[in-house]
Structures are given as C-alpha cells and as structure tokens.
Amino acid sequence: MRAVAASSRLRIGPLVGSIGVLLVVAAAATTLGPADISPRQVAQEVFGSFPFVDASDLSNQGRAILWQLRIPRVVLGALVGGMLALAGGAYQGVFRNPLADPYLLGVAAGAGLGATVAIGARSAGFPQALVPLAAFAGAVLAVGVTYALGRTIGDRTATTLILAGVAVASFFTAIQTYVQQRNTETLREVYAWILGRLSTTGWREVVSVLPYMVVSAVVILLHRRLLDVLALGDEEAESLGVRAGRVRLIVVAAATLGTAAAVAVGGLIGFVGIIVPHAIRLMAGWSYRVVLPLSLVFGASFMVIADVAARTVVAPAELPIGVVTAFFGAPFFMLVLRTSREAL
C-alpha cells in the first residue's frame, strides 16, 4: 500500500532539492563581501583543478580572501545553522514539546558562564583562543548537571528534565551575571558573545567543531524513526518495545554535544533551533524521518543567508547574527504559519 510505504521512507525529492538550494546559497554567499570576487572567479577557483576549466584570474590577495575568509565562514555558518536546527528538532521530539529549543536543558547558560569566566580571566593570562573550549565545557557541564538532577528527583520523564533544566539554567545564569558584574571591563565583549557571532580565523574553527557535529548529527539522524515512536508518549512507546528513557538520554547527549560545539564557535544564536524545524513541519509533515534531515539542510541555508546579511547590511561593521536570525526569521515564520494553517 502506497501510503504506508511512503510514511516509512525518507523523502528523497525534497532532500535533494534542499541540498541544491544550500549549494546555490553557499556559492552566492562566497561572492558577497567588500572585496570584489565574481561568481565566475569562485567557480574557477573551486573547480580549477578539473579538466577543461580555465585557471582563475584571481589575485593572490583575492584567493586568500576567498579560501581563508569567505569559504571557511560560509562553511562554519552552514555547520552551526544546520546543527542548531537539527538539535532543536531532536529536542522537540524527545520532549514532545514544540517550544523546546536546543538551549532547553541549560546549554546556553552553561556556555555563557564558561565564556564569561574565560573572557574575564584574560587579565590573569587565560589564552583567549580557548574561550570556545570554555564555552563548550560549560555547556556540557550544565546539561550533565540537569540530567543528574533529573535522575535524583526519581523518574526520567520529559517534564522532570525540563524543570531540572530551568533550575540549572537559572543557577548558571546567576553565577554568569555575578562574574560579569565583577569584570565590567569585559562587559561589551561578553555581551557581543551572547548575541552570537560567526567569525573565523581560516579553517581552525571549522576543523575544531566538525568532529563533534558529525557524530552528533549521525546519532540524531539514526534516531529519526524512534522519535516518531516517542511522539506517542513514554508509556505507549514502552508498550511498543522502545525504551523511551534510553532514547531520550542518547538523543539529548548527542544534541548537546553538537549544540555545545555550535555555541562554542557561534555564541548564543537564538531562534534557528525553534523556527527551522517548525517551518519544515508545517511544510513537509509530522514525521521526524522528514523533519530532521530537512532541518539540518534548511538550517544550514538559513544561517548562511543570515550571516551574509550580518556582514553586509552595515558593512564594514557587522550585525550580531542572533539579531539577524530573529529579524528575518520571525516574519518568515509568521508567513509559513499563515499559509499552512490547515496543517496545524
């Protein structure tokens, strides 16, 4: 029967289409910026080693801008956006809560504390290159504490975990605010970090977060069928032979790892983790088999576009990317909501 077979499959068509969109968006983004680099030059640079392609006429400086500034930044934007959207979709699945975002269990507060402490410790000789690492550690620590707290309360239900997350986030935020007030000279820097920013020094950031994100994305995507089962609630999932608590633990661990990596290099970019999976759900249906892969790809495109806006709208200055994602994301989301009301 066609309808049954269709609901068991990954939908290849929309996925291939959205990957095509991502490639076009990414290619366009590499041509935009203060230095003048044409699409033809980008194509020649990227495909220059293939036969029948003319070598590019880009200057050495142009080549350096393209390969060491623009392309790494586009790739990093795609990674961060894809990861946040995928993790958001996964969180919404394991918590059966449409308002869940990847920061729900304290990732944001933990990363914020880690970054604030690291930036504040600069005068004490803390190497600033390690700020992302501190943010990553803070994020993982906060979610670990949330999980441990959730377990001591007794059960591992979604509600218990969310409440533990609220408590841990408040606690970490309190410490973060205190540390920040004690180091007012770094206030501006911490604030900028919290608003989210993508900045790259060559390929270093991409290389450092890629392993975490790959592991995280693979684990989450492998759980896409089980997240559909979890949509029935813990007891019904268990009656279908699925250990809901265990699935939740594994998916949350994977999503936390990926989110922490994204936050470490991108700061606290809001909104992507909520609106992208929702927009996909409104357009492509309920199943996580469809929602998760498409969220990954659309999240990547969305962030690349947002980053282009962030670095060009008030050039040569930059807008915080978190401001851009919300500014463009909110109206877009309202539009999707209006046009697909019947899907609700």
Added chain:
Amino acid sequence: MTSIRLEGVGVELGGRQVLSGVDLTVESGEWVALIGPNGAGKTTLLRSIANSVPVSGQVTIGGRPVTSVTRRELARLVATVPQRPALPPTMTVAGYVLLGRAPHISYFGFERSGDVEAAADAIRALDLSGLAERPLGQLSGGEQQRVLLARALAQNTRVLLLDEPIASLDVGHQQLVLELVESLRRSRRLTVVAALHDLTLAAQFCDRLALVAGGRVVAEGAADAVLTESAIRQHYGADVRILDDGTGGIVVIPVRDSDQRADRGTIAGT
C-alpha cells in the same frame, strides 16, 4: 500457548494499594472482560499484564513471567490499546499504524517490506484504506478506535489488551468495534482481555467476566453467574434488572427507584 496467569498480584501506586491478591487466568484464545466500577483497578490490572507497573506476585504469559522478558519481546507478545491514547493530530493513519511494527524492528533499523505489508494488512482488515493519508486529528471517534485496533493488529501479537475500547462510541459503533475484535480474535486466534463498562455488551461478546472491585477480583465466570442484581448493587451502588434476552443471553438495564423518582418529581415541582 499464550494463556495469561496472574498469581497473587498486588500493585501499589503513589502509596495507595490499587490491586491486591489478584488471581486470574485467561486461557489461550479466550476473551475475558474486566468489569467493575470506576477506580476499581481494571486499568491497573491491564497494565500489570503489560508489565507497565511494578507488581508484587507474578504475571506470566505462556508460562513466562512478564518481568523476565525484554520490553521488545513483550511488545511482540502483547499489544495494548490504552483508554486515552496519544494521537498526535498531524500524524497520518498510515504512519500511526506503521508504528505498531516498532517491536519487530531493531534499534537503528528501519521498516522492511514485510513491515509495510503487515501495516497495510491491518489497515485493510479494519477497512481504513480510504483514510490512510488522513491526519489523526480529523478522525471521528469510531474511526479513531479502528485506527487504534489497526496499530495493535500491525503489532502482530497473540495477546490483545483493550482498555475501554468503546467508552466514547454510540451504540452502533460499540457493536461494530466489538464485532471487529471478535472477528480478529477468531481469524488471528488472539487472547483478548478488555476492560468494559457496558455490562450487556460484555455479557454478549465475552467468554467470561471478571468483576473487579476495590482492587480485587470479587467474582469471575460466565456472565449469568457474575452479573447478579445483588452483586451490581453491592459493587456499583446501582439498581439494575437482569433480564433474559430470549436467546439465552442476558440484558442489564438500569432502573430508577420509584420512591426517588417521586421525590425528585416533588422537588422539581416545588
């Protein structure tokens, strides 16, 4: 062999003893109705068979204690239709029924053609082919109940547990759903345990009745042995007449006490 045996089963939930000392045997292929007033422990009894609550005493299916098999194995033995199931409103009928195959798929696995066929079979068996792509949120009560049965059927178990499967249906759909259960029981040789409120229908459809009250099975056996006017007055606090339906079956009808009727009439009139 899929007979179900409960021996000295007790369940404590939140400090309250919900079931105690329950002994009950359901033979392979039998349909047993659990009857009893609200809060008597019928749902908990069903959950104890499905190993969804911590139980003292022992529950065995086909001779194996339910606590000694894995969740997945148990889900291949027992399908449960809960009283208040989660029906995600945008999920399609086809997708929902396919979830019934979960116990047959490995952790990281995905449905094979056999799973898709089993789900499609279940959809056909419950006459849902025309609704396969309909979101669950757009179904009527009767359609929902058929979809729940289809998911349980796709699970391909030998034991079917039903918790109030007809509670929110009109009399026509109540009969339809119970007839469906009966035909599935025969064609697939299922062992069925159903919590039911409608005593007449329970008597008509089920092989045996077990009356649950205050966390115990207080009577069990054929319908005419369990359904007595005094037992129903004692455990439900209800006044009923039990009549012969003319074909050897019985009918339970509620009656109003004539004194009370007169009293209420007076109050209404003043």
